[in-house]
Amino acid sequence: MSKILNDFKVEVDNKSDLKNGDTIHATLTWGDGQRAEKTFQVSGLETGEVVPIEDAHKAMEVEVSGKNGRGEVSVKWTGRGYATFDIPNNGSFSNGDTAEIYFSDETLTDFAISGYEFSENKPLLYKITGLEIVPTEVDNLNGIDSIKKKIVGFLNEAYSEKNSSYRYDITNLGFYYRQFIDDDTNNMFSTTQKPGQMIGAYKIRKYYRDDNKLSEEFTLLYGYQNIFDEQGNIDMSNSNDISKYSDYDTDIESELLKSGFRKMEK
Structure with missing residues (x-):
């Protein structure tokens, strides 16, 4: 009896998500290609x-x-x-x-x-309302020059030659702005990143003052992030500084552009 039952196979074309009125087509096969077909209409399901x-x-x-x-x-x-x-x-x-x-x-x-x-x-x-604004373009915003001055002021203080045994050769490569950080691969700075980043890029060579020999050379990125209020105006009250050092020969402009920064107008 078991062998006879195993010879029968039933295929149904519609088994799930059924509702009253749906059609089910069943096919029964057995033996040497024998088959029978029957169509049913779903009924009697409780209505939800x-x-x-x-x-x-x-x-x-x-x-x-x-x-x-x-x-x-x-x-x-x-x-x-x-x-x-x-x-x-x-x-x-x-x-x-x-x-x-x-x-x-x-x-x-x-x-x-x-x-x-x-x-x-x-x-x-x-x-959608109430989203904080991070401007796309910042070159002509009121207050942008004050941020540039803060960045330059940091450089002047950090690499002052006054009462120093070193002298510095500093090349300004320009200022750069990034509206958003797209993903972790663009995390250039060792800090929690926030939208609205403005930085200065510099090539710096440090020489001994007594014999003028090169002590070290490097590339520096320095600036600030989170530089806007909710309406997109310059507001440094909640900003924090960001920085990164890299090799002097680094093609820093290419690296910045690939990471979503745009070079600002002078």
């Missing part, structure tokens, strides 16, 4: 509770974080069960954008299994 999508939207608590152009939306679900969401372009929002917040397919499936579903998967539309 249908929840208006507008009621579901009321159970979403939306928060917006990040900077203008890099805004990110997070959603806390206060309704029954557990929910996750799909939010196109999340992490790239700007003030004035509209986020479309959908229930994920996994969530819709889980809810259906639990006996209820939404009237439609219409997205919650959420207007």
Whole structure:
């Protein structure tokens, strides 16, 4: 009897996510290619509770974080069960954008299994506001010259020849600005990085004053980050300095440009 049963094989074309009215096509095969087919219509399934999508939207608590152009939306679900969401372009929002917040397919499936579903998967539309502004261009902003003076002032103090046994040959390679840090590969500085970075780049040679012999040579990046207030105006009250030393022969301009910095106007 067992052998006879093993000779029969049943294939069904639709096994999951069924609802009343769906069609199932079954094929039975046995022996030397013998087969039989039958079509069934699904019926008798209990109808789940249908929840208006507008009621579901009321159970979403939306928060917006990040900077203008890099805004990110997070959603806390206060309704029954557990929910996750799909939010196109999340992490790239700007003030004035509209986020479309959908229930994920996994969530819709889980809810259906639990006996209820939404009237439609219409997205919650959420207007983005309140993101802090980090300017794209800074060359002509009020206060930008004061930052340049702070950078130059640091150089003058750190490498002063007054009462020193050394003299310095310092070449200014220009000032550079970076709006955002795209990823960890662009982490040029040994500190927690923040948007809005402005630095000066310098080639420095240090000589002994008595015999004029070269003591050392290096490339220095020095400047500040987080140099804006929430509206994108120059504000150094929450800024901190950043610096990096590298070999004198480093092609520092190429390194800076690859890391997202832009050379500023003089």
